[in-house]
Amino acid sequence: QVDLAESGGGSVEAGGSLNLSCVASPRYSSVRVRNFALGWFRQAPGKGREGVAAIVTDGNIAYADSVKGRFTISRDGADASKADAKNTLYLQMDILQPEDSGMYTCGAVSLVTATRALDGMAQGWGYRGQGTQVTVSS
Numbered sequence: 001q002v003d004l005a006e007s008g009g010g011s012v013e014a015g016g017s018l019n020l021s022c023v024a025s026p027r028y029s030s031v032r033v034r035n036f037a038l039g040w041f042r043q044a045p046g047k048g049r050e051g052v053a054a055i056v057t058d059g060n061i062a063y064a065d066s067v068k069g070r071f072t073i074s075r076d077g078a079d080a081s082k083a084d085a086k087n088t089l090y091l092q093m094d095i096l097q098p099e100d101s102g103m104y105t106c107g108a109v110s111l112v113t114a115t116r117a118l119d120g121m122a123q124g125w126g127y128r129g130q131g132t133q134v135t136v137s138s
Contacts (some may be wrong), residue, residue: 001031002127004110006087007103009132016096018134022089036108036126038075038089038118042100051118052104053091062114070095096136105131
């Protein structure tokens with residue numbers, strides 16, 4: 001019910017920064033994107049999915065311990081009065097380390113807290129985009 005499209009990945013040296021964006025669009029006019037927790041999860045080669053950050057429209061946010069203090073998640077469009085408004089999700093990533101490398105994917109999970117969304121995305125809940133690659137060299 002939600003289509004997600006990411007952008008902003010790339011390659012950077014350790015200590016550098018990247019900003020990821022994701023446009024969340026309702027697939028049908030009856031879908032309210034504001035009712036979904038939006039977030040990011042990542043997966044490195046040979047490793048499982050890890051929830052990175054999630055945010056809900058009331059401003060509640062959850063981060064993985066590994067990124068706290070370095071990554072910042074935000075969203076806009078959540079307060080738009082138009083019923084089928086798109087939301088744009090951002091992930092500002094600072095002080096990047098080689099272990100942050102992986103495929104970063106935007107996810108949407110309906111009617112859950114940010115903490116539940118963080119775990120749920122890692123387990124495959126909800127909707128997801130195609131992903132964008134982040135590579136951090138040492």
